[in-house]
Amino acid sequence: MAARKFMMPTSLNESLANQQPPNSETERSSSPKAAYQAYSPSAREPLANHDQERKPGITFASQDKLPKLPIPALEDTCRKYQAVLAPLQNHREQQDTAAAVDDFLKHDGPELQARLQRYATGKTSYIEQFWYDSYLNFDNSVVLNLNPFFLLEDDPTPARNNQVTRAASLVISALSFVRAVRKEELPPDTLRGTPLCMYQYSRLFGTARLPTENGCQIAQDSGSRHIVVLCKGQFYWFDVLDDNSDIIMTEKDVALNFQVIVDDAEQTPIQEAAKGALGVLSTENRKIWAGLRDVLTRDEDSNNAECLSIVDSALFVLCLDYTEPKTGAELCGNMLCGTSVVVRGVQIGTCTNRWYDKMQIIVCKNGSAGINFEHTGVDGHTVLRMASDVYTDTILRFAKSINGQAPSLWASTSPDPSKRDPDSFGDVSTTPHKLEWDMLPELSTALRFAETRLADLIQQNEFQILEFAGYGKNFITSMGFSPDAFVQMAFQAAYYGLYGRVESTYEPAMTKAFLHGRTEAIRAATVESTEFIKTFWADNSPQQKVDALKKATQKHTTLTKECAKALGQDRHLYALYCVWQRAVDEEGAEAASSNGCSSPREGSSPSPPNSPTHDTNPNHKVLSTSESPSRKPPPQQMPALFADPGYDRLNTTIISTSNCGNPALRHFGFGPS
Numbered sequence: 001m002a003a004r005k006f007m008m009p010t011s012l013n014e015s016l017a018n019q020q021p022p023n024s025e026t027e028r029s030s031s032p033k034a035a036y037q038a039y040s041p042s043a044r045e046p047l048a049n050h051d052q053e054r055k056p057g058i059t060f061a062s063q064d065k066l067p068k069l070p071i072p073a074l075e076d077t078c079r080k081y082q083a084v085l086a087p088l089q090n091h092r093e094q095q096d097t098a099a100a101v102d103d104f105l106k107h108d109g110p111e112l113q114a115r116l117q118r119y120a121t122g123k124t125s126y127i128e129q130f131w132y133d134s135y136l137n138f139d140n141s142v143v144l145n146l147n148p149f150f151l152l153e154d155d156p157t158p159a160r161n162n163q164v165t166r167a168a169s170l171v172i173s174a175l176s177f178v179r180a181v182r183k184e185e186l187p188p189d190t191l192r193g194t195p196l197c198m199y200q201y202s203r204l205f206g207t208a209r210l211p212t213e214n215g216c217q218i219a220q221d222s223g224s225r226h227i228v229v230l231c232k233g234q235f236y237w238f239d240v241l242d243d244n245s246d247i248i249m250t251e252k253d254v255a256l257n258f259q260v261i262v263d264d265a266e267q268t269p270i271q272e273a274a275k276g277a278l279g280v281l282s283t284e285n286r287k288i289w290a291g292l293r294d295v296l297t298r299d300e301d302s303n304n305a306e307c308l309s310i311v312d313s314a315l316f317v318l319c320l321d322y323t324e325p326k327t328g329a330e331l332c333g334n335m336l337c338g339t340s341v342v343v344r345g346v347q348i349g350t351c352t353n354r355w356y357d358k359m360q361i362i363v364c365k366n367g368s369a370g371i372n373f374e375h376t377g378v379d380g381h382t383v384l385r386m387a388s389d390v391y392t393d394t395i396l397r398f399a400k401s402i403n404g405q406a407p408s409l410w411a412s413t414s415p416d417p418s419k420r421d422p423d424s425f426g427d428v429s430t431t432p433h434k435l436e437w438d439m440l441p442e443l444s445t446a447l448r449f450a451e452t453r454l455a456d457l458i459q460q461n462e463f464q465i466l467e468f469a470g471y472g473k474n475f476i477t478s479m480g481f482s483p484d485a486f487v488q489m490a491f492q493a494a495y496y497g498l499y500g501r502v503e504s505t506y507e508p509a510m511t512k513a514f515l516h517g518r519t520e521a522i523r524a525a526t527v528e529s530t531e532f533i534k535t536f537w538a539d540n541s542p543q544q545k546v547d548a549l550k551k552a553t554q555k556h557t558t559l560t561k562e563c564a565k566a567l568g569q570d571r572h573l574y575a576l577y578c579v580w581q582r583a584v585d586e587e588g589a590e591a592a593s594s595n596g597c598s599s600p601r602e603g604s605s606p607s608p609p610n611s612p613t614h615d616t617n618p619n620h621k622v623l624s625t626s627e628s629p630s631r632k633p634p635p636q637q638m639p640a641l642f643a644d645p646g647y648d649r650l651n652t653t654i655i656s657t658s659n660c661g662n663p664a665l666r667h668f669g670f671g672p673s
Helices: 014-018 024-029 032-036 072-089 091-106 108-120 127-135 163-182 199-203 250-266 269-276 278-283 286-296 302-313 328-338 380-402 441-459 475-480 484-501 526-536 542-564 570-586 646-651
Strands: 003-005 150-151 209-210 215-220 226-231 234-239 319-320 359-362 369-372 433-435 505-510 521-522 665-669
Touching: 024 646, 072 108, 072 369, 072 570, 072 646, 091 108, 091 521, 108 521, 108 570, 127 215, 127 570, 150 380, 163 319, 163 359, 163 369, 163 380, 163 542, 199 380, 199 570, 209 286, 209 302, 226 250, 234 250, 234 302, 250 319, 269 328, 278 286, 278 441, 286 302, 286 441, 302 433, 328 369, 328 433, 380 665, 433 475, 475 484, 484 526, 505 542, 521 542, 521 570, 526 542
Parallel strands: 226 319, 319 359
Antiparallel strands: 003 433, 150 369, 150 665, 209 215, 226 234, 234 433, 359 369, 505 521
């Protein structure tokens, strides 16, 4: 058997205990596997290939009315490219870039623009598939490099800040969010009255990043009903929803399940459990991880394929950590990559208590909680909405336990599980099961190597935070500044004060006002910001410094608005580069096809194939030949703009930033790469 059932305490609701048939363990332990094997071929492809089903409801009601992401005019993009490079270059470099842009506009540019426009015909977005590919073809570990984290504020009720209680509360609220999305009762996001694209919410749950020899794929079990719980590197699962997406357990029963899991996990000494903590394999290089998944699934008599499919098809993963981080920096490090603690040659840190190919809710022993999420199909704004709604719901449900008239966040709620007919739950198993992996010698060896590489990666980074309490948003706005622009100029001034130079800076602008919109790159280093920081650090009057700051923040605000309208330069240039590279690959140009299209993460875009690549820009090939927009042979020589050293410099992001403020969050962030 791949799953071992645990008997629940006698205080568990009798209806839940009695409704399971004697052979439910055998029947249900295979159902996630069956669901996984039932994925259609398209379900195993990048997310852009999914056609979202339309059902009545409010969540996706505006999708058909959203405009498509516009393809900017080529001349405008080239002009903006020169403008954002200006503060990073000397006069001679600016002249070289101007010559490269002029050549591009006269020769390769118009043809590539036409190819891109033909490619975009009939597609949801001209950039979407290229953007998914940029993530899915990233070969390095996703830990630190790709997966961001959120650190939630503590529960405002101190008595509820213990691990089991906090975890149960967060999980019930998360399941309520799942239900609202599936029933299309989640109110759509809006920005100043404008509806935003809600597509990403349909890809939040039951989704897994699956590595293959030719890049990763995203698979989703849209009918997933169970969660997976990790505790001291050991895996457990149980059902939490019925076929109608209604919650089938009370918060008390979920807490009892978690307590049973914690108690069982403690029966195995942590050093012994660490030897089978297979979650650490999800931190490996993606090609290595793909090979190891083949090892896990090749033996038909092994439990491993079934265990793997149960994890892959779960709604999300809950990580119950045994540690109690004290400082903000320790908490952030734990949510981003876990801790690295080696005792007698065995890794026992929380870094092994993770599964990075899925969304993870992480709860520490002291109740501190956060989220680590796979970034391919969702951006921070989407996960932030989920996190804030989940946090809000935990408070409102507690308030409702005090006053039954307290409001609810949801349009409707699940029927009380304790009052339902047990037969109405269907074929479910609410008793926790432990996944029993077959630890083949190859897996044991691979696990040790993965631990070593992960420990090295963690030790290469330092985690520090700044909680500035001198003033905040209200003061900044009262002085007539945009808070975001103000902080961006503070970053510029601080870096210049330390190193005496201006570097490429990245901030994402949300483009969800467009169908399947993701982000555009705001380049915060501008001529105006450079003038400000030089004025700031020189012997000038306070008024001169304030005046320079005002000009710089106004410029940043203007750029932000343009990028939110999808009128920036980075995504357009990236799509043009991908179109060129695809066409070259399809023509069989060996030199070009061996380099491919680079993979940006947050804050980066492709380096030209003939220039040195960076860790944030691993090379890869893009879409298949059958989807090529090409009509005639492409230029074999690198287009002048992409061969321009300025293009590489712009996309070598030194300061990568993001703005994701919300009262439900204490901190959020992502690692360098």
